[in-house]
Amino acid sequence: MINACVIGLGQRGRGLVRDVLMKIDSLRIVSVCDVYEDRVNDILEILKNGGQEAKGFTDYKEALAVENVDAAFVFTGWEGHASIAIYAMEHGIAVASEVGCEYSLENCYNLVRTQEKTGVPYMFMENCCWGKDELLATSMARKNVFGTVVHCAGAYAHDLRNEISYGLTNRHYRFRNYQNRCCDNYPTHELGPIAKLLDINRGNRILTVSSFASKAAGLKEYIKTRDDATPEMQNAEFKQGDIITTVLTCANGETILLRLDTTLPRSYSRDFTVRGTKGLYMQDTNTVYLDGEKEYWETPEFVRNNLCNAKNYEEEYLPKIWKDVTPETLAAGHGGMDWFAYKAFVDALENGTPMPIDVYDSATWQAVAVLSEISIQQGGAPQAMPDFTNGQWFHRPRLDVCEL
Numbered sequence: 001m002i003n004a005c006v007i008g009l010g011q012r013g014r015g016l017v018r019d020v021l022m023k024i025d026s027l028r029i030v031s032v033c034d035v036y037e038d039r040v041n042d043i044l045e046i047l048k049n050g051g052q053e054a055k056g057f058t059d060y061k062e063a064l065a066v067e068n069v070d071a072a073f074v075f076t077g078w079e080g081h082a083s084i085a086i087y088a089m090e091h092g093i094a095v096a097s098e099v100g101c102e103y104s105l106e107n108c109y110n111l112v113r114t115q116e117k118t119g120v121p122y123m124f125m126e127n128c129c130w131g132k133d134e135l136l137a138t139s140m141a142r143k144n145v146f147g148t149v150v151h152c153a154g155a156y157a158h159d160l161r162n163e164i165s166y167g168l169t170n171r172h173y174r175f176r177n178y179q180n181r182c183c184d185n186y187p188t189h190e191l192g193p194i195a196k197l198l199d200i201n202r203g204n205r206i207l208t209v210s211s212f213a214s215k216a217a218g219l220k221e222y223i224k225t226r227d228d229a230t231p232e233m234q235n236a237e238f239k240q241g242d243i244i245t246t247v248l249t250c251a252n253g254e255t256i257l258l259r260l261d262t263t264l265p266r267s268y269s270r271d272f273t274v275r276g277t278k279g280l281y282m283q284d285t286n287t288v289y290l291d292g293e294k295e296y297w298e299t300p301e302f303v304r305n306n307l308c309n310a311k312n313y314e315e316e317y318l319p320k321i322w323k324d325v326t327p328e329t330l331a332a333g334h335g336g337m338d339w340f341a342y343k344a345f346v347d348a349l350e351n352g353t354p355m356p357i358d359v360y361d362s363a364t365w366q367a368v369a370v371l372s373e374i375s376i377q378q379g380g381a382p383q384a385m386p387d388f389t390n391g392q393w394f395h396r397p398r399l400d401v402c403e404l
């Protein structure tokens with residue numbers, strides 16, 4: 001049995017406790033923490049209604065000091081992740097850290113060095129690495145269906161104008177981030193699965209980061225349309241550009257294109273794209289296009305009738321975890337991805353096996369935000385990505401998040 005401490009009980013923490021953590025049989029939540037007491041009491045009530053009992057705190061150090069805590073689940077806003085994770089690891093407590101971005105390379109290094117020094121398990125909980133589309137395409141890439149992969153692209157494209165604008169009222173961390181910073185502040189939903197596919201930190205690595213920001217107009221204009229906007233909202237200025245475009249180069253010659261796109265009207269998309277010498281996968285239309293099919297794809301009728309054709313490849317290439325997916329898993333948050341990710345952490349902790357997304361992945365993926373901020377300030381100038389593995393990437397073996 002794993003004794004868990006949950007820190008950060010906002011939207012994400014609440015959902016994960018109720019829909020995922022309380023349903024994992026081998027996990028028992030023994031302490032919960034948020035700086036807001038009402039959020040602590042809410043979660044204690046949810047636990048109580050589910051027949052579970054935990055201790056509540058407003059100081060995470062006290063929550064982690066509860067006897068026999070084995071694992072810390074860190075669901076705070078981005079600024080809190082590293083310091084809490086480092087404190088937990090220093091106290092021998094394994095860490096499952098929600099996703100986000102970092103603010104300095106120093107923080108990234110501290111995470112890595114603390115994990116190396118303590119040997120305490122740490123996992124970065126990028127649930128999109130378990131996305132059905134991403135895993136189908138990765139499985140096809142592993143079987144050489146796309147030939148040599150030379151380019152991948154992705155986006156975090158999600159209309160968050162409401163969540164961000166009302167951040168002061170809702171006590172949400174994104175508001176202050178969008179006010180004070182301009183960068184790709186949320187790169188990992190798309191970069192995580194791409195980094196896995198391209199074996200980043202395991203035979204390959206990211207060399208440079210170049211980013212460009214559009215102007216910031218979306219939030220200001222959105223707030224003008226809101227009758228209930230507070231004076232603080234109306235007067236707020238935002239540094240965060242509406243569209244951030246980032247290009248990464250890799251040691252093995254691939255390029256990666258990322259887009260942060262959260263403050264203009266649009267539909268949700270991760271836009272996961274894989275381009276190889278023998279074909280492509282495009283998530284937005286769920287399309288596979290293979291070499292040799294050119295004559296078909298050149299008629300508009302064929303294109304219209306065959307978009308979404310990736311389902312034809314599922315029988316041969318979809319990983320087993322998705323073929324066997326249950327309605328309970330699908331219902332447990334983000335269409336099943338949350339269950340897969342959190343179960344993978346618990347399984348690795350129980351079995352003493354490597355975390356499928358480790359501290360080197362966390363540092364590298366989150367450092368993209370740090371380097372994109374500097375690159376934007378320098379007109380898009382490429383910034384060197386540190387090698388957090390200290391040369392270990394030469395020989396670290398591939399580690400997929402599930403059997404492909």
Ligand SMILES: NC(=O)c1ccc[n+]([C@@H]2O[C@H](COP(=O)([O-])OP(=O)(O)OC[C@H]3O[C@@H](n4cnc5c(N)ncnc54)[C@H](O)[C@@H]3O)[C@@H](O)[C@H]2O)c1
Binds near residue numbers: 100173
């Ligand atoms: N993987 C996903 O699909 C997904 C989806 C949503 C959010 N997230 C991530 O989850 C995290 C939380 O997001 P959210 O929307 O719930 O934010 P939120 O602002 O609603 O909740 C964060 C909570 O953490 C608390 N907190 C902050 N610092 C703390 C500290 N030092 N000690 C104790 N509590 C502290 C805040 O008071 C707040 O209640 C973020 O990192 C976000 O990126 C991931």
